[in-house]
Amino acid sequence: MKKFVLHSEYNIINIQSYKDHFGDYLITKPLEESFINNLHNFSVMSRDAFQNSLYKILIDKNIKEDSIIVNAASFDYLVFKDRFLIKNNPHLILDGALYLAKILNIKIINIVLKDYYSEEKNILIKAIAEAEDAGFAYDIKINIYDEQTYYSENHDRITPLSFENKKYIFDLETITQITYLAHIGEFSFKNYGAHENKGTYILSMSGDIISPNIYEFEMYTPIKNIIRAAGGTIKDYSIKCVFTNGFLNPPIDFISFQNMTLDYECFNSFNMNIGNGGICFIREDRCMVRVILKIVQFAKSVSCTKCMPCHYGFDLCEYYINKMLLGNSDNEDYINLKETLEMINTGSICLYIKKLSYCILSSVDMFRDEFLYLIENKVTLYSFIKD
Ligand code: SF4
Incomplete structure (x- = not known):
């Protein structure tokens, strides 16, 4: 660290x-x-x-x-x-x-x-x-x-x-x-941090970064410096999106993320929270359909099954994505997947699940082309996650 x-x-x-x-x-x-x-x-x-x-x-x-x-x-x-x-x-x-x-x-x-x-x-x-x-x-x-x-x-x-x-x-x-x-x-x-943002934050950096680990930074540190401190991103691959706040924020594109600073106002201006400090980098050749499936399965694992939208909703999301991956789907399934996520987001009791489902919904929107490619061609744009 x-x-x-x-x-x-x-x-x-x-x-x-x-x-x-x-x-x-x-x-x-x-x-x-x-x-x-x-x-x-x-x-x-x-x-x-x-x-x-x-x-x-x-x-x-x-x-x-x-x-x-x-x-x-x-x-x-x-x-x-x-x-x-x-x-x-x-x-x-x-x-x-x-x-x-x-x-x-x-x-x-x-x-x-x-x-x-x-x-x-x-x-x-x-x-x-x-x-x-x-x-x-x-x-x-x-x-x-x-x-x-x-x-x-x-x-x-x-x-x-x-x-x-x-x-x-x-x-x-x-x-x-x-x-x-x-x-x-x-x-x-007060010597640590800058402007209204005093103190430090621990970030858990994971995914496609050279040295995944936990790091401590002063508030207001430019994100560019944070990425550099973690060894930078993997040479020869660009980063297609970054998840922050442990998958409780919508994904953000790498260029915007690099221009941010570690402070509340900056994150809020992108409709995000720093939250738990989890940051995950996804490189260009990862299959986003499978990445999103993983997040759905994680959401299922934390659901306490007390309320219906969360209890059955993530099962349904998993069903639609698996159907697509097996080559048995049509565009209707993409629409159904989005509507299910909207239903979870609206109907669930917990703020945590609302944020998680919104992150998944935003990812499904952001990587619409990968879903539609899969539905049309019965194979994902990036068929296998390498490494
Ligand atoms: S939204 Fe919260 S209360 Fe409802 S099932 Fe999920 S974890 Fe339980």
Whole structure:
């Protein structure tokens, strides 16, 4: 990972090295009212699907929740920063979570991990034991769950709907940013980024780029520099589109993307959010019909099947695309595919699914020619994905 500014350049996995680096956990310090008010000035502290401001959540007296969820079980497609953050510095996460619990006067922190994060789970268990021994968590209970155990104990499945209904739910990146901000102070934090966009962002770069990885950049960095830092794109191939926000934004053409900067206004001007920071590059010879089929299958996998448009809609999309790939379709199927996606977008309950279906719909529109070529010729324009 590129070490631009905030994140540690080496792993801090024991509490002594954490204390040497940052000092005691924030929970030992008096709570400063100004800290919460300052969050108002940092747009980087608004990062869920709704782009809710952390400041507004922390000052909202109408929220009646008795626990905090630390979300390390996110289902975003091709976004892979959670494991890095846990392995790199588990104390940074615990410190921030305990600090939030203190601000909100909450006594239970539930950390929810992906079922297969067993190594990360052990790292966190060790870090919690150290924090408890050091007296940093004496009256706050920290529970660690995987998706299965969270469901069996709380009767609440980890789904887009359950996450969107909860207010005190924080992703790992936001929590680590809070900890940094609180430790280094507002004035130091403001050295990073430019104009109204202060702080840094972690991006998960994947697809047809030379060095796919996670990178940290100051806000307002030109996207051209970000692409260069990731080694650039593959020589001899142009990029036909880029997916951002982990497939929750419409795809964008490469020329427009290269002219953007990493800031909220710029993304908003393209009807996009920076969101979870997932960026995926697609080169010219990839078959977009198959790429879109993959996104549909991912959408199916996160659907909780509670509402009809999402539950049956993605199945139907998969059916139409497979029918095209098998050479058994006509133009009617392309229209049906688009109408199904419109139905999902209009009728689904979750914002996450609305955004995902809009991304798929926009992709089907943008690559209409590839679909129509397939329907007419019974073979895709780019028959096989190479490599
Ligand atoms: S849109 Fe409906 S089925 Fe899909 S995840 Fe949300 S609640 Fe569940």
